[in-house]
Structure formats: structure tokens, C-alpha cells
Amino acid sequence: MEILGNVPPDHGRAAPRARMAYEGVWRFTAPSLDSSVPRARHAVRDLLARQGVPAYGDLVPSLLLIVSELVTNAVRHAALLSPEIAVEVSIGPDWVRVAVEDNHPYRPKALEADQGQTGGRGLLLVQAITAEAGGAYDVAHTASGGKAVWAALPFTPPAAAAPAQVTNPHRAR
Template sequence: MSQAPRALPHRHVLTLPAAPKAVRVARETAEQALVEWGIGLRHRVVDPALLILSELVTNSVRHAAHVSPEVTVIYAAARDCFAFAVHDRHPHQPHLRAAPAEPGGLATVMELVLGLGGTAVVRADADGEGKSIWITLPL
């Protein structure tokens, strides 16, 4: 029997214009949230998490901005995990497991996530016109 998902006690939502500076703001906000939540920036997961976050926000800005003028980042954490999602309103849902083997992008995201023992999931919006890519990393 599977357990029901648990709510993470720490949560922050950030919505930004889908523009290049969104990447920097999303990273800085993640750093601030992690410090506020008692997760040190020297934790082994933080640098890879920030790289993953940067790749996902960059992808939204590059590939979805023409139909999704905003990108939303949801940050959440508990004592034992850090999770975040990047949401845009572009209908394309990437297949994370079949990410191309070229350097950067989703291939890098998946390599980092799996190397850290984490998970990556694409969740479609109810209307099918957008999606969130959720990353969960153990601490």
C-alpha cells in the first residue's frame, strides 16, 4: 500500500515575467528560502539543486515565453527534502526519461536528479495548456 503524499511545512511561491533575469531571481530566492528554512547553502544538495532550477527556468524562458508570459517557481522543504517546481503555460510536456543525450538542458537535469537520489515529474495543468516540472531531492 502506498502512502499519501505529505505536505511539506515550508513553502514559497514566486511568479516572474518569462525573461532572462528570471533565472537569477529564481536562484536568489531559492538561496534565501533555504537559509530561512535552516538548510545551509553548503549542503551537498544545494549547488546541484540551483543548477537544476536554473536549467528549468531557462527552458521556460527560452521555449515557453511566446505563449506563457510568466513563469512560476514553487519552493518547498522539510527536514529531509527540498522540492521545487517550475511552471509555465506552454502545453508541451517533455519526456524527462527520454531527455536527449546532448550536453545541458534536460539531460543534465535528469543526470543530477538521479545522481542525488531524487525524483522528477511532469504534471500537466488540469486544462492541458501548461505544466509544472517537479523536482524532489533528499537532504
């Protein structure tokens, strides 16, 4: 799957490094059916476990929720033009990226759903999870004219903000 767009940065590593055993790219396809949502989620979970990905507390559940939302969107909104979807998992030295590709050219946008609606919040959820983890999210056109919606999460959570320096106003200067 050729994806045109940004990928997680390598943070300017100058010296070549040894490849970690868990690094690589895996791709699988599934029919654009509701039953593909849990299948994709389980396949990604099993891959991460098999590869021994160094994941912190919420990384795997967050990533699996993202996979569920992205595959659900592809199944619900692109099935007419894309009877099959592809899921690609890329694992780098310090991040994991999932992409869901379909043949529909429409680039989805996160919708502000009102309180009464039961759907329409999937991409908002993906964006929020990705931002909270310090990751990246985007939609990219593919060489075949479709799109790939992807999210990348770092293995380590974003650094906690340094505590504010509190000065004693009564201290002599």
C-alpha cells in the first residue's frame, strides 16, 4: 500500500541504529463487512503481542479502539466503492502506526455530533486519543485514487509537564 503523506518522524537520528526485533510493516485485507471490525482489532492485538512491542499502559487499548473506529468508518462509508479494505500496521523503533485504506476518494472529516445522535464521533475520538498520546493522525490519498486514514502513537506517553516553580513571596531577596 503506497500512502502519500506524513509518517512519524525519526527525530533526526544521525547515527545508524540497529533495527529492533519488533520493527516492520504488516498488511492484511478484509471484506467491507461489519464482521471485519473485530477481526481487524484482534489481528492487530495479536500482531503487537507476537512482535513483543514495548507498549506502555494505555497504548494497546488506545490503538485497538482507533483500529475499530477506522475500520468501522471504512465499512460504513466506503463499502460501495471498496468491497475490500486494507489494514497496515507499521512498527518503528519508538512508535506504531495503523492505516486503514479503502478505494473511496472522499476524505472523511470529524463531525461535531449532537447529544441525541448515537454515531458520528469516531474520528473525533481517534483525534482525541492520538493527541492525548502525543501521536499523529491524518488522511492521505493513495496512488490508486482512494484514501488511507492513519494514526501513529509513540511507545512512551508524552512527558508530563514539569511542575510549576512556586516562589515564596515572603522570602527575602
